[in-house]
Amino acid sequence: MGVAQGVLLLAPLVFPASAKLSTLAEEPEWRLLDKYQGTLTVTEFQERIPVFSSDGALNQYLTVSDGRVEIFSDKGKTAKLWELRLAAKPADGAGKSIRAPADRERPLTGLRICLDPGHIGGEWADMEERHFRIRGGPWVDEAALNFETCRWIERGLRAAGAEVLWVKRELGVPVTDRRPADFVPQAIKMMWRVDAKKASRSAANAQLKLLRWYEELIFYRVAEIQARAEIARDLQPDLTLCIHYNAFGWSKRGPKLHQNVNRIVIFTHGGYLASELEYDDMKFHLLQKLLAADSDTERRVAEAVARQVVNVWNYPPERPGESPLTVTATPLGKTPYVWSRNLLANRLYPGPVVFVEGPFMDDALTYQRIIAGDYDGERTIAGRKYRSLYREYAEIVVQGVIDAYRQPPP
Numbered sequence: 065m066g067v068a069q070g071v072l073l074l075a076p077l078v079f080p081a082s083a084k085l086s087t088l089a090e091e092p093e094w095r096l097l098d099k100y101q102g103t104l105t106v107t108e109f110q111e112r113i114p115v116f117s118s119d120g121a122l123n124q125y126l127t128v129s130d131g132r133v134e135i136f137s138d139k140g141k142t143a144k145l146w147e148l149r150l151a152a153k154p155a156d157g158a159g160k161s162i163r164a165p166a167d168r169e170r171p172l173t174g175l176r177i178c179l180d181p182g183h184i185g186g187e188w189a190d191m192e193e194r195h196f197r198i199r200g201g202p203w204v205d206e207a208a209l210n211f212e213t214c215r216w217i218e219r220g221l222r223a224a225g226a227e228v229l230w231v232k233r234e235l236g237v238p239v240t241d242r243r244p245a246d247f248v249p250q251a252i253k254m255m256w257r258v259d260a261k262k263a264s265r266s267a268a269n270a271q272l273k274l275l276r277w278y279e280e281l282i283f284y285r286v287a288e289i290q291a292r293a294e295i296a297r298d299l300q301p302d303l304t305l306c307i308h309y310n311a312f313g314w315s316k317r318g319p320k321l322h323q324n325v326n327r328i329v330i331f332t333h334g335g336y337l338a339s340e341l342e343y344d345d346m347k348f349h350l351l352q353k354l355l356a357a358d359s360d361t362e363r364r365v366a367e368a369v370a371r372q373v374v375n376v377w378n379y380p381p382e383r384p385g386e387s388p389l390t391v392t393a394t395p396l397g398k399t400p401y402v403w404s405r406n407l408l409a410n411r412l413y414p415g416p417v418v419f420v421e422g423p424f425m426d427d428a429l430t431y432q433r434i435i436a437g438d439y440d441g442e443r444t445i446a447g448r449k450y451r452s453l454y455r456e457y458a459e460i461v462v463q464g465v466i467d468a469y470r471q472p473p474p
């Protein structure tokens with residue numbers, strides 16, 4: 065996370081209402097959803113809606129009648145996009161929820177779990193606004209922390225029997241072949257939509273600089289995630305874990321450390337905003353996720369990871385509306401740590417996706433533990449003994465996943 069991420073979550077990456085597709089989105093292939101024809105009843109369909117559209121905005125685009133659901137591009141319901149035939153009665157043993165493990169010693173046997181260490185890092189870290197240093201200290205690069213943590217998560221998941229896959233293997237190397245300069249038209253549109261006031265008041269050079277910022281943003285926030293999603297679609301994992309470190313954030317005067325600011329937030333997919341649902345690709349992905357019935361798995365894994373966060377760190381959850389991360393998210397229920405949010409990664413990646421925002425890099429103690437690096441055993445930091453932060457974070461995630469799969473629903 066960083067300052068820019070907060071700003072962008074407040075202003076989702078979408079074009080004005082005249083366009084029907086969000087930035088860089090492809091025309092949805094609705095026929096891909098035909099495999100779900102006749103798979104669920106009207107009650108099952110309607111019960112799944114609130115996770116994705118808690119305010120019911122989706123219903124403005126739906127007509128439910130005569131054993132079918134029609135989905136429209138517009139609220140006037142003149143432009144039909146697709147229709148789903150409903151089943152008259154529930155299918156036997158329906159639902160793809162977690163099942164009891166066959167091997168209790170290695171409870172993740174047979175599962176393919178994909179890791180997504182957030183951000184590109186390396187020479188791109190500055191552009192991504194995900195790195196900082198304090199008073200001449202070492203650089204802290206979020207992507208590198210995510211990578212180190214994922215390496216330990218991989219070991220833990222493998223030991224528990226899972227097959228581990230990665231959407232990205234190399235730190236500092238973008239997955240996408242495209243580069244910021246490829247996105248000039250999209251950047252112009254986005255700049256005038258999001259930043260019209262600033263752009264119009266800027267002199268030519270400043271405006272070009274602002275435009276460059278949007279080109280870069282589309283590169284690392286949209287094109288890079290799209291490229292990773294393409295890899296995930298080839299891998300077809302049973303679960304994807306997106307791993308991040310968070311930040312309290314800093315002003316133009318630069319980063320500084322804060323005392324005891326760590327909060328944890330875990331995202332599952334859903335919580336589409338009414339403004340996002342104006343776009344046809346958003347409606348398509350919402351329906352794809354709704355029909356694939358991955359919400360239950362996401363919630364169970366997220367809640368189990370949250371229980372480990374409480375056990376090990378006991379950091380507080382984010383409070384509604386307090387951080388930019390949660391302003392646009394919807395609390396999911398049982399635990400205050402789990403929120404549903406329509407993020408590009410959990411929208412485009414196939415299957416269940418759990419997105420973990422870890423400790424704050426600019427929390428004073430976390431920072432000390434980060435710059436201590438990875439090590440065996442314990443070290444004394446600020447007068448107390450601590451294990452490697454990366455291993456501790458990884459163990460929280462791994463134990464959460466194991467708990468979720470070891471204790472299937474009754």
Ligand SMILES: [Zn+2]
Pocket residue numbers: 065066182183206308309310
């Ligand atoms: Zn991040």
